[in-house]
Amino acid sequence: RKEVEQDPGPFNVPEGATVAFNCTYSNSASQSFFWYRQDCRKEPKLLMSVYSSGNEDGRFTAQLNRASQYISLLIRDSKLSDSATYLCAVIFVASGGSYIPTFGRGTSLIVHP
Amino acid sequence: GAVVSQHPSWVICKSGTSVKIECRSLDFQATTMFWYRQFPKQSLMLMATSNEGSKATYEQGVEKDKFLINHASLTLSTLTVTSAHPEDSSFYICSAPLAGGPDEQFFGPGTRLTVL
Numbered sequence: 001r002k003e004v005e006q007d008p009g010p011f012n013v014p015e016g017a018t019v020a021f022n023c024t025y026s027n028s029a030s031q032s033f034f035w036y037r038q039d040c041r042k043e044p045k046l047l048m049s050v051y052s053s054g055n056e057d058g059r060f061t062a063q064l065n066r067a068s069q070y071i072s073l074l075i076r077d078s079k080l081s082d083s084a085t086y087l088c089a090v091i092f093v094a095s096g097g098s099y100i101p102t103f104g105r106g107t108s109l110i111v112h113p
Numbered sequence: 114g115a116v117v118s119q120h121p122s123w124v125i126c127k128s129g130t131s132v133k134i135e136c137r138s139l140d141f142q143a144t145t146m147f148w149y150r151q152f153p154k155q156s157l158m159l160m161a162t163s164n165e166g167s168k169a170t171y172e173q174g175v176e177k178d179k180f181l182i183n184h185a186s187l188t189l190s191t192l193t194v195t196s197a198h199p200e201d202s203s204f205y206i207c208s209a210p211l212a213g214g215p216d217e218q219f220f221g222p223g224t225r226l227t228v229l
């Protein structure tokens with residue numbers, strides 16, 4: 001069973017739409033949560049951290065639900081430039097005490113005119 | 114944010130040769146770095162954790178003798194793909210947390226390896 005699950009999409013939405021992505025994780029020892037954006041043939045870049053209290057940055061809102069073990073990303077007023085793959089990342093504590101980052105396979109977003 | 118570089122950005126090699134990829138933290142020290150492999154339209158798969166001054170920790174299914182990792186300094190980790198074969202062709206990316214611990218990862222720009 002994959003540790004971090006995401007719907008691969010693609011989500012195909014018009015400009016201005018609101019779109020939401022979810023991500024579930026299986027390891028209850030997970031400590032930190034992030035959303036990354038990855039453009040084609042590029043490295044992932046941090047979009048935002050995710051907290052239980054929620055985190056908002058402009059048009060982007062991220063939320064963590066520890067009880068249900070999922071994180072979400074909401075994008076409002078989608079722009080063409082938002083087209084990318086969105087990866088959720090979870091960092092959990094391994095048995096030896098080290099921190100291990102684990103990524104979902106990413107959700108593809110296509111914003112069209 | 115922190116800057117991580119990788120070299121080379123792309124490489125084409127013949128089957129059977131070895132390829133070394135460097136990952137450097139340019140403006141911070143990284144006692145831990147992570148190496149990933151990503152096939153087209155697939156997720157980032159963690160290959161190993163590179164630990165400065167000690168042996169790397171490999172994920173299940175990753176051959177340590179094929180993917181040699183050396184983390185000789187606080188700013189440099191290297192991944193050597195030994196006896197590369199066409200199925201090793203992939204996008205290899207490294208990352209490092211700024212301060213260790215469960216922090217956000219800063220990624221290198223990746224190395225695209227093509228084995229003929």
